[in-house]
Amino acid sequence: MNRYPLPKARDDHDIIYPSAIPFLLIHLACFAAFWTGISTSALWLCFGLYWLRMFGVTAGYHRYFSHRTYTTSRAFQFLLALIAQSTFQKSVLWWAAKHRHHHLHSDTEEDVHSPRLTGFVYSHLGWVFARQHDTADLGVVPDLAKYPELRWLHRHEWVPGIALGTLCWLVAGWSGLIVGFVWSTVLVYHATFCINSLAHVRGTQRYVTGDDSRNNPILAILTMGEGWHNNHHAFQSSARQGFRWWEMDLTFYILRALSVVRVVGGLKPPPIAVIRNEQRLGAKIIGRSATRLAERYNPERIAHSLRSVLPDYELAALLEALEHTQERVAARWAEVASHMPSREDMLVEARKLFAKTPSMEEIVDRAHRLVLHAVGRQLSANAATA
Template identity: 35%
Template sequence: MRDDTAASRLGLTSQRLPLPAAVDRTRIVWSYAITVGLYHLVALLAVLPWFFSWTGLVLGALGIFVFGSLGINLGYHRLLTHRGLVCPKWLEHGFAILGICCMQDTPARWVAVHRRHHQFSDRQDDPHTPLVNFLWGHVGWMLVENRDLARLGIYDRYAKDILRDPFYRRLERSFLYPTIIIGSWATFFLLGAAIGLILGDEPPEAVQLGASVLLWGVFVRTVAVWHITWLVNSAAHLWGRRPYDTGDDSRNNWVVALLSNGEGWHNNHHIDPRSAAHGRTKWQIDGVFACIRALEALGLATDVVRPNPNLPVRPAAESRKR
C-alpha cells in the first residue's frame, strides 16, 4: 500500500534509494553525533532572556553571512572544491579559517566529501543523497560510519591538490583545527565583554554580554549555518525546478538560495560545477557571486569561471516535473 502520510511526503519515511553499501548503521560516529547534539542543546539556551542581547543577535546574523556565506559557500565550496576562482593564498586561507569556524570539519575533508557527492550525485554511492530520505540527506549521513568516507581513502582520491598546501596538511595533523575553533569562542566572548565595558557596564554585566555574544555569535550561528548548508544537500535535491538535465535530482530552490546567498540554485550548479556563479538569470540572486565580483574588481580574485552560456535548457513544463 502506498505510504501517503505527511511524513512520507516530506521524505522522512520513504526510501527511494538504498544506503551506500559501505555504510554501517550500527556504528555511530560519536565525534560528530556529540558535537551536533551539544551545539543544538547549547543553542537552545537562546530561549532564556538572560542570554539575549541585541549585540549578540546582530553579530549572530552577520556571522551567518561572514562564516557561512564567505567561509563555507565561497571558501570551502566555490574556491577550494570547484576552483571557480583564484585568490591570493593569504585570502584563501582566511576564507578557510572562516569555514573552519562553522564546524563542518577540515577543508580537505569537506572538499573530498563534496567532490564525491558530485561524482555520484543521487546514486547509491552519493554520501548524502536525500533520495534515501530527507533526514539522511540532511544530517543522518554524517552520524553513522561510511567506509567510503574514511579519511585516507577519500583524501587520496579527491583532495590531493588541497593537501599539497602545508596549511591544509597541518589542519589534519596538529591541534590547529580545534585551536581555531576554541579561539573563535574566546574571541566572541571577549568581544562581547569588551563592548559591555566600553559602553560602561559593570564587570558582571560585561560578562553577561560576553556570554550572550558567545551564545548567539557562535552556537546559534553555527547551528543556523549547519541547517542552511544541510538544506542545500537535502531540500535542493528534493524540491524546486530542474531547468537543466543533470542526470541527478538537483533542483533550483529559491528558499534555499535566499537563505544561503545563492547556493540554492543547485541544479544550475550541478550542470556547471566549476562556474563561480550559481545564479544564471537576473532574478536568481547570488550574493556569494556578488562578493566574488567585488573581490575581482579589487584585484583579489582572478580566473573567475563564468557560467557556460551554451547549456541546453529544458522546456519549462519539463523542468517542473518531479
Template identity: 35%
Template structure:
C-alpha cells in the same frame, strides 16, 4: 545501534557514532539557551558570523574556490578563506572538498554519494554524519579525492585542527559581549549554519524548479538560496559545477557571487569561470 545501508544489500551495516550525536546534540542544546540570552547586538553578531563563515568561508572558500576552482586568488587569500571556512565547523578543507567532489561525481548514488538524497531527506540532511562511513570520514580514505590539498602541509594542518579554532572565537566573543555573544556567536550560529548548509543536500534535491534537465534531481530552491547566499540555485550549479556564479537569471540572487565580483574588481580574483553566454546575466 546499527542500520542497514540503504540500497546496498549485504553490505556492512552502518554504526551510530555516539561521539557525533553528543557533539551535535550539545551544540543544539546550548543554542536553545538563546531566548534567555537575547540582545540585539548578540543577534547581529550571529547574523554577521553566519554570513562571514557561511558565504565567505564555505560558499566562496570551500566550495567555489577549493572544490571547483571556479576562480583563482593569491595563495595568502586562499589560505585566509580556508581558515574562515574552517571556522564554520563543517569539517576541515580536505574532508569537505573530498566529500563534495564525490557528491558531484556520483550524485544521488546511494553508496558513492556521501549524502545521497536517494536515502531520504533525513539521511541527506544529517544522518550521514551520525552514521559515518569510513570511506567518507577517515582521512586515509577521503584524501584521495582532494590530492592537491593533501599535498599542502597547511591544509593537512587545518584539516586536523579546525575545531580548536573555535576557542579564540569564543574567547573574543566573551570579551566583547559576555555569554550572550558566545551563545549567539558560537552555538546558535553553528546550529543555524549547519542546517542551512544541509538544506542544500536535502531540500534542494527534493523541491524547486529545474532550469536544466539533468540525470540527478537537483533543484533551484529560492528560500534555500536566500539562507545560503546563493547556493540554493542548485540545479544551475549541478549543470555547470565549475562556474563561479550560481544564480543565472536576474531574480536568482547570489550574494556569494557579489563577493567574488568585488574580489575581481579589486584585482584579487582572476580566471573567474562564467556561465554559458546564453544563461549568464549581469
C-alpha cells in the same frame, strides 16, 4: 513505494558515532540563552557571523576548495579555510573530498547524501556522522593536500571554531558566546545541509543533470546563492550559480567585488550554451536519465502481458528479436500489445519527466533499449523455467 526511504540498516550507516555528540550538545547549548539573556550586541554578532561564515562555506568550502571556480592568493586561501572551518563542518580537505565524490555519484547508490536513496534526514545530517564518512580520501584532493597549512587545519579542524567562540565570549560575554556564536553556528549548519537534502527534493529543474538537483529561490537567499542547485549541477565549474539576471547570488556578487581589487581572479562563467540550455549532455548524464526513465516501466508486467497475447512460437520469435535486433520489435510490439510503451510513448513521458534538452532523443533511445533488454531477460527467464 516511499520515494525518500529511511536509510538501510547497515553498519557503515551507523550515525551513533562519537562525533555526533558535540553536534547534539551545540544544539542543546542554544537553550542556554534563557540564562545568559539575549543582548542586542549578541544578536548583531549572530547576524554578522551567519553571513560571514556562510560566505566561508559558499565561496570557500564549495566554490573554491571543491570546484576551483576562481583563483586567489595563498594567504586569502588560508583565510577562506579559517572562516569556513569556524563553522565546525570539518576540514576543507574533508569537505572538498566528500563534495567532489557527491558530484561524481549524485543520487546514485554511491552518493554520500541522496534523499532518493537514504532518506531525507540521513541526507540532511546523518551521513556526516556515519563511520564510513569519518575520514576523507585525500587522494581526491591532491591540489589542496599539497599545502602544509591546509593539512595542519585538517589535523586540527576544531581550532578555528574554538578560537572564534572564545573571541565572541571576550567581546560580548556569555550572551555573545551562546547567541552570537552558537546560534549562528546552528543556523549555518542547517542552511548548508538543506542544499544536500531539500535542494534535491523541492524546487524546479531547468536542466537535465541525471540527478534530483533543483533550483530553490528561498534556499538561494538563505545560502547566498547556493539554492540555484540545478544550475550548479548543470555546470559545476561556474563561480556564478544564479545564471539568470534575476537569480540572486550574493556570493558571486562579493567575489566579483573582490576581483575588482584583485583579491580573487579567474572567475569562471557559465557558457552561453549552458545558460540557454542548448548544450548536449554527456554520456554519463544521458545514461542516468535513461535509467530513470526506464525505471518507470515494469519489465515483469510487460513480459506477462506479452505472454498473455502471444502464442509460444511468436513469443520465441519476439524473444529472438529482442536479443538481436531491437529495431524490429517496435512495430510488432504495437500490433500485439498496444498498451505497452513504444518509443513514442516513452518520448511523451520523457518530456513530462525532464526539462527541455537537445539530448532528449538520445535519452529516450537509450531508455527504450533498456526496457527492451529488461523485457527480453524476463521472457528468457520465464522460457527457461517453463
